[in-house]
Amino acid sequence: MSEFEKSALNKVVRGPNRAVYSKADVYKIVDSHFLCHLAYVYEGTPIVIPTGYGRKGDVLYVHGSSKNRMLNYLLENESVSATITHMDGIVLAKSVFHHSFNYRSAVLFGKPRLVSNEAEKMDALKIITDNIIEGRWEEARYPNAKEMKATMVMAIDINDASAKIRAEGANDDIVDADLEVWTGVLPLTVTVGQPEPNHDCNPSVEIPNSVVDFNF
Amino acid sequence: MSEFEKSALNKVVRGPNRAVYSKADVYKIVDSHFLCHLAYVYEGTPIVIPTGYGRKGDVLYVHGSSKNRMLNYLLENESVSATITHMDGIVLAKSVFHHSFNYRSAVLFGKPRLVSNEAEKMDALKIITDNIIEGRWEEARYPNAKEMKATMVMAIDINDASAKIRAEGANDDIVDADLEVWTGVLPLTVTVGQPEPNHDCNPSVEIPNSVVDFNF
Numbered sequence: 001m002s003e004f005e006k007s008a009l010n011k012v013v014r015g016p017n018r019a020v021y022s023k024a025d026v027y028k029i030v031d032s033h034f035l036c037h038l039a040y041v042y043e044g045t046p047i048v049i050p051t052g053y054g055r056k057g058d059v060l061y062v063h064g065s066s067k068n069r070m071l072n073y074l075l076e077n078e079s080v081s082a083t084i085t086h087m088d089g090i091v092l093a094k095s096v097f098h099h100s101f102n103y104r105s106a107v108l109f110g111k112p113r114l115v116s117n118e119a120e121k122m123d124a125l126k127i128i129t130d131n132i133i134e135g136r137w138e139e140a141r142y143p144n145a146k147e148m149k150a151t152m153v154m155a156i157d158i159n160d161a162s163a164k165i166r167a168e169g170a171n172d173d174i175v176d177a178d179l180e181v182w183t184g185v186l187p188l189t190v191t192v193g194q195p196e197p198n199h200d201c202n203p204s205v206e207i208p209n210s211v212v213d214f215n216f
Numbered sequence: 217m218s219e220f221e222k223s224a225l226n227k228v229v230r231g232p233n234r235a236v237y238s239k240a241d242v243y244k245i246v247d248s249h250f251l252c253h254l255a256y257v258y259e260g261t262p263i264v265i266p267t268g269y270g271r272k273g274d275v276l277y278v279h280g281s282s283k284n285r286m287l288n289y290l291l292e293n294e295s296v297s298a299t300i301t302h303m304d305g306i307v308l309a310k311s312v313f314h315h316s317f318n319y320r321s322a323v324l325f326g327k328p329r330l331v332s333n334e335a336e337k338m339d340a341l342k343i344i345t346d347n348i349i350e351g352r353w354e355e356a357r358y359p360n361a362k363e364m365k366a367t368m369v370m371a372i373d374i375n376d377a378s379a380k381i382r383a384e385g386a387n388d389d390i391v392d393a394d395l396e397v398w399t400g401v402l403p404l405t406v407t408v409g410q411p412e413p414n415h416d417c418n419p420s421v422e423i424p425n426s427v428v429d430f431n432f
Binding site: 185 | 254257259293299310349352398415416
């Protein structure tokens with residue numbers, strides 16, 4: 001399957017010309033971020049929480065404390081979704097109405113599953129860690145038995161997804177052509193600052209490759 | 217009310233020492249961003265969608281097309297929430313387990329309301345526009361009757377909120393003190409690039425104050 005099938009769930013209703021269903025394109029958006037937003041319903045109110053993630057094939061992994069309220073609620077759902085959002089810029093048009101954002105946004109749908117197999121769980125933690133900062137897993141101390149027990153890993157077996165991309169200038173109405181208003185895009189990017197060593201970090205320890213090579 | 221009351225809904229269960237309930241502190245997080253994530257439940261599946269917003273007092277405004285599926289679903293809820301997330305950095309510890317993020321995150325709860333009063337609706341659009349890019353409202357053409365009709369504005373009357381802030385280095389276990397692993401923070405910030413004029417932007421129109429003064 002190289003294309004996600006359109007269904008009532010994942011079909012992009014507003015702005016369908018910006019819709020993306022190709023698996024490669026959707027996963028490109030997923031793999032170039034590390035923070036997703038998940039929602040669970042608590043006593044009738046949907047609540048959205050940000051969390052880190054990693055992907056392997058058609059599986060998205062997230063983790064948290066074993067007592068994490070959201071994960072425990074999500075695991076009772078038949079279907080959950082995870083949203084990944086890149087905010088790429090503010091689009092300024094002549095009319096307020098045609099102002100917009102440039103963005104890349106993906107929504108992944110699937111059945112949640114508690115990862116109880118220890119090997120998959122350890123692998124999932126590596127995948128999440130290295131998706132956040134590549135190569136970090138091998139630099140740090142692996143989780144021990146106690147830490148593994150305190151950690152819950154949830155897999156979402158992705159069976160549906162869609163994405164939207166907007167990456168262009170302002171599209172004003174022809175009637176506004178003569179208005180003397182500046183139009184264009186104000187690009188926004190996430191940038192990495194200078195690494196800040198911990199107060200108790202031994203100064204003789206070199207900054208590791210994961211940090212030197214980091215890019216978002 | 218200068219403090220949001222703790223309830224089962226907004227009480228921070230995990231990492232309560234990072235919890236923030238002061239209204240001023242919560243709104244500081246809200247006012248320094250312009251993108252929130254909202255969730256609605258579509259046939260049993262919670263779906264999260266990013267959208268722009270603006271705040272006035274205890275009201276959060278969002279908008280979309282009149283046909284926007286999410287907004288129409290949300291308006292049927294007794295209670296909705298909006299999440300605002302600033303990702304400030306990646307925290308690298310000696311153990312994988314103590315890796316973390318630095319962040320400022322707020323969740324606002326309230327009853328959703330369709331803004332049908334034209335004056336409040338116009339004011340809400342100004343608030344949203346100027347929260348995204350201050351001063352832009354006065355530079356661009358205001359919405360006309362047709363555009364107002366095509367636009368839906370939803371207010372969330374905020375009656376509950378909480379926030380979490382993490383802004384510190386790694387907190388490793390004492391048993392790991394002698395491990396020769398670099399620890400510290402990799403700071404992440406959203407930065408603004410050079411404004412990109414539209415292909416059809418008259419070159420004699422100067423870059424406006426809203427763009428020159430923009431900061432995130």
